[in-house]
Structures are given as structure tokens and as C-alpha cells.
Amino acid sequence: MPIPVIAIFDVGKTNKKLLLFDLHYRVCWEESVQLRETVDEDGFPCEDVAVLTAWVKEQAAHVLTDPRWEVRAINFAAYGASFVHLDREGRVIAPLYNYLKPYPKRLLEHFYNSYGGAGALSRQTASSLNDSLSSGLQLYRLKYEQPALFADIAWSLHLPQYLSFVLGGPPAADITSTGCHTGLWDFEAMAYHRWVREEGIDKKIPPILPSDTCQTVGTVRLGIGLHDSSSALIPYLRTVSEPFLQLSTGTWCVSLNPFNATPLTSGQLQQDCLCYISYKGNPVKASRLFAGHAHEQQARRLALHFHKPANHFETVRCDTALLERLEQAGPPSGFLEREPGEFPDYETAYHRLMLDLVYRQADSTRLVLEGSGVSQVLVDGGFSKNPIFMHLLARAFPGQQVRAASVAQATAVGAALCLHEHWNGGPVPSHLMAGKG
Missing domain, CATH: 3.30.420.40 (ATPase, nucleotide binding domain)
Known part of the structure; x- marks a missing residue:
């Protein structure tokens, strides 16, 4: 009899993992790799999104056809501050820019001067806005440095949501990715910051769906991913x-x-x-x-x-x-x-x-x-x-x-627990946390 499992892609900056958890959240199987990087148009190192996409598709196909497992659900967790940009046909049309890439000072000053200054913006968005670690600023940079590319973007997906899209999920945004030091979210209003709307950035981002959203794709329940x-x-x-x-x-x-x-x-x-x-x-x-x-x-x-x-x-x-x-x-x-x-x-x-x-x-x-x-x-x-x-x-x-x-494996377990009610009929186990006083 195949073992009922949930498959979790845990994608870090260095290590990419696929883990299978049984109904008691015990690891049944694990695959871990380090994928080669590429460079963007400026020669700065970045994730090779084509290689990552191929690995996710290959691993998903492998576990879905393995007779040992009954894969009931799939979800994703990945590092933040990383957008994948798609055209109207769903094709990737830009590099997955590295969040360590230096940000142009003049453009940053223009951004601050336009929207109330660094102090107010940092306080409202609850993050330090000074480099590419804020994914919202990556989109702002594309708009002003590569307007033709920006115009061709139909959807900009944070990396966890892109991984779901690769396996048939809808274009979606998730609040954990949107709110993770992106500069997009106004924590005072609990909505997109006004600069996002005024620059038309919000039109490039799909609707925010609940983090436990999933839909049936083939025989499995597919989540939309988490930061x-x-x-x-x-x-x-x-x-x-x-x-x-x-x-x-x-x-x-x-x-x-x-x-x-x-x-x-x-x-x-x-x-x-x-x-x-x-x-x-x-x-x-x-x-x-x-x-x-x-x-x-x-x-x-x-x-x-x-x-x-x-x-x-x-x-x-x-x-x-x-x-x-x-x-x-x-x-x-x-x-x-x-x-x-x-x-x-x-x-x-x-x-x-x-x-x-x-x-x-x-x-x-x-x-x-x-x-x-x-x-x-x-x-x-x-x-x-x-x-x-x-x-x-x-x-x-x-x-x-x-x-x-x-x-x-807290990151992967969390992504599995997020979909618990969609794939697991039992209670959340009490043994997950080990520790001592």
C-alpha cells in the first residue's frame, strides 16, 4: 500500500530540498541539491530560474509516479525578496534578480523624495528600504531603468507563488511573501502602500489569496506557497x-x-x-x-x-x-x-x-x-x-x-501544516516540537 504523504519544496538561496511527510509529519523521503547560478544582464550572479523550474518539474513528476507514495498535496516555501516576471503567455521574461544586487543611489533618492522620505516609508512599510532586499524596489527599478520590459510584464510572482504556478497553480500573491520586508505593504493601513498604487505596481501583482489556498491539480491539492x-x-x-x-x-x-x-x-x-x-x-x-x-x-x-x-x-x-x-x-x-x-x-x-x-x-x-x-x-x-x-x-x-x-525541518513542516485541513484527516501531532526548560 502506498504511504499517504504531502510533498514540500523548501527552496533556499543555497540548498533546494524536496521532502515528503507522512500523516504524522515524519520525513519519509528527502532530496537536496545545490543548483548552478547564472548572471543577469549586468553580470551580477542570480538564481537560474530555468534550471530551478526544470528541477521542480522533474522532482514533482518523480514522486507523483513513485508507487511507494500517495501524494495528496504539494506546497512550497522559498526565500523572499525575489520576483519572477511573466508575460501574458506565462513565460519568464527577466532574470530572477539577486536581492544582494546593489541598488542605484540616485533612483533610491528619487523614490524617497517622491513618497515622503526614508524615515516615513520605512516606518509605514516596517522595513529598511535601501537595497534590492525590498522586492518592491526591484519592480520600481525595472519601471524606470527598463520601461519596455516593465510594460511586457503581465504578472510578477514572488518565488513561492511562482513555484506553485510551475505545477499548475494560479497566478497568485500571498500575504507572507507580500509582507516580508518588500516595501510593498503599509502596516499602518494593512494594505498596499500608496506608492505601489500610484506607480501601477499593484497591477503587476496578482490578487492576494489566503495562505492556505489550494486547488486540485490532477490528483493532488496544490498550495500557493509561503515565505x-x-x-x-x-x-x-x-x-x-x-x-x-x-x-x-x-x-x-x-x-x-x-x-x-x-x-x-x-x-x-x-x-x-x-x-x-x-x-x-x-x-x-x-x-x-x-x-x-x-x-x-x-x-x-x-x-x-x-x-x-x-x-x-x-x-x-x-x-x-x-x-x-x-x-x-x-x-x-x-x-x-x-x-x-x-x-x-x-x-x-x-x-x-x-x-x-x-x-x-x-x-x-x-x-x-x-x-x-x-x-x-x-x-x-x-x-x-x-x-x-x-x-x-x-x-x-x-x-x-x-x-x-x-x-x-521547521520551514517545510510549516508549509505542510498550512494545508493540514486539506490533506490530513488527523489532528496536528503534539510531538513536533522537541525541547527542554
Whole structure:
């Protein structure tokens, strides 16, 4: 008997994955690849949309004809800030521009001068509008730099919705993609910003459909896709009953608070705060800190100085007495301002590094935590396994329960859970989240 499954395409900037989940959201099968890039008309590296399209079609055909699986539904999660532009026949007519591509200063100034200035626009759209990371500005650039191409665009689809379109879904927009630092969405009005309408950008974007929209294509239910960060939050929203903040730790440490509806202030925007939108259409206030990157660089520096392996920090136990002595010796600062030679050994230096780092992390998290009634902070990713980080974070937030909590393949599981009622007749399993207090 074939196993009933949902197929999820989880498309990251580097890794592209297809996962099959059974009715209990256990991974039955996984394929992961890294696809070659191409360049745009300026020679800047970008996703090769033709190669990506061919891979999605090939993998879908493979699992749909594999006798081991009864594929009941397919959904998608992909990185944001990426439009695929189609003509009236549904053909791709432009590169999938890289969100790291530098943005022309003169055009950005023209945009600001036309619509009230950088501060007001950033506050209203809950994102920093200064580069191609805002997909709305990518369309604005096309209009003014390539007007003939812009005129030929029938639909501009964010990448998750394009992947659905490839397999027969309708041209659609989704609120999680529309609201992810695009500059398109006015979080004060909860509608497209007026610049989007005045520039005719809204006419290039299909109607926004509910995130759990799906239609029958052949024998399967096909979803319209989600922005990956919003998708990764869904398992927590569906299984955690009390208000929470999720601290996702990696190269970037991102504090996501789905229970803070207050508008972002100018000060918060200047400290790298932004808003996402949940799959239910609610604002998710977020703050970012480059803490994982800083930890990696400084741990390597300590390892070189003390002649230890690069991952020696994994063996360091939390010494609370040592932390107290270090705190009494001096206030937190940037660890770069300290010399490894100040410390007698690796363990002492590493405890000082974590004191400095968690001090900054707590400040970043407070930006979106305070005043929201959140009772717990759920930490996932690399720092959730670091005893010193977890001890210091718990001490920084005595009013909340701080605990390690993770969902394996959270982005893909979220995209599957979004369509739960369309393909799975059972309850959402309680085992999805692993963690400890």
C-alpha cells in the first residue's frame, strides 16, 4: 500500500530540498541539491530560474509516479525578496534578480523624495528600504531603468507563488511573501502602500489569496506557497498554547514575536527591527542581530590564540562563579575591544565573550518583547545547545520561561501544516516540537 504523504519544496538561496511527510509529519523521503547560478544582464550572479523550474518539474513528476507514495498535496516555501516576471503567455521574461544586487543611489533618492522620505516609508512599510532586499524596489527599478520590459510584464510572482504556478497553480500573491520586508505593504493601513498604487505596481501583482489556498491539480491539492521565515513559525503557532517569542539562532539571531502588534518606531527600525506577516495575516515584529557570525569569528580567534580546536567551545561548561567574577571585573562591551591575552585561559575568555554577546542579544530581543505579554522565549538553532548562552539569556529575562525548543525541518513542516485541513484527516501531532526548560 502506498504511504499517504504531502510533498514540500523548501527552496533556499543555497540548498533546494524536496521532502515528503507522512500523516504524522515524519520525513519519509528527502532530496537536496545545490543548483548552478547564472548572471543577469549586468553580470551580477542570480538564481537560474530555468534550471530551478526544470528541477521542480522533474522532482514533482518523480514522486507523483513513485508507487511507494500517495501524494495528496504539494506546497512550497522559498526565500523572499525575489520576483519572477511573466508575460501574458506565462513565460519568464527577466532574470530572477539577486536581492544582494546593489541598488542605484540616485533612483533610491528619487523614490524617497517622491513618497515622503526614508524615515516615513520605512516606518509605514516596517522595513529598511535601501537595497534590492525590498522586492518592491526591484519592480520600481525595472519601471524606470527598463520601461519596455516593465510594460511586457503581465504578472510578477514572488518565488513561492511562482513555484506553485510551475505545477499548475494560479497566478497568485500571498500575504507572507507580500509582507516580508518588500516595501510593498503599509502596516499602518494593512494594505498596499500608496506608492505601489500610484506607480501601477499593484497591477503587476496578482490578487492576494489566503495562505492556505489550494486547488486540485490532477490528483493532488496544490498550495500557493509561503515565505520561508513565516513558514518556519507555523509549527510553533499551531502547537504552543501560551504567547511566545521565538529566538531563531544561526548566522543571524532573529527574535520573532507574533504577539506584539504595536507599530515599529523609528528607533526600532534603526536598530534592525522589521515586521513579517504570519500565515493568518497578522504582523510579526522581529529584530535581528549578527550574533552567530560574531560568535564564529571570535571563537576562531580564541582557538588560534590558545591553540585549541575551532570547536573547543562545545566542551566548555557553564561556570556561574566565573561569570560573576567577570561581571564584577568590568561591564559588557564589544569583544573585539578585548585582547585574548587579557585572559589566563580559553575558558575564561570564552565566558567573557558570551557575557558580551548575550548582553547585546538581550537588548535586541527586548526591542520586540517588552509590553507584549509573552510568557516564554523559545530558542532554536545552534545557541539553544550552548549552556552558557541559555543560562545568561534566562537570567536576562527572569519574567519569562526561557527554553530550548526546536522543530526539525521547521520551514517545510510549516508549509505542510498550512494545508493540514486539506490533506490530513488527523489532528496536528503534539510531538513536533522537541525541547527542554
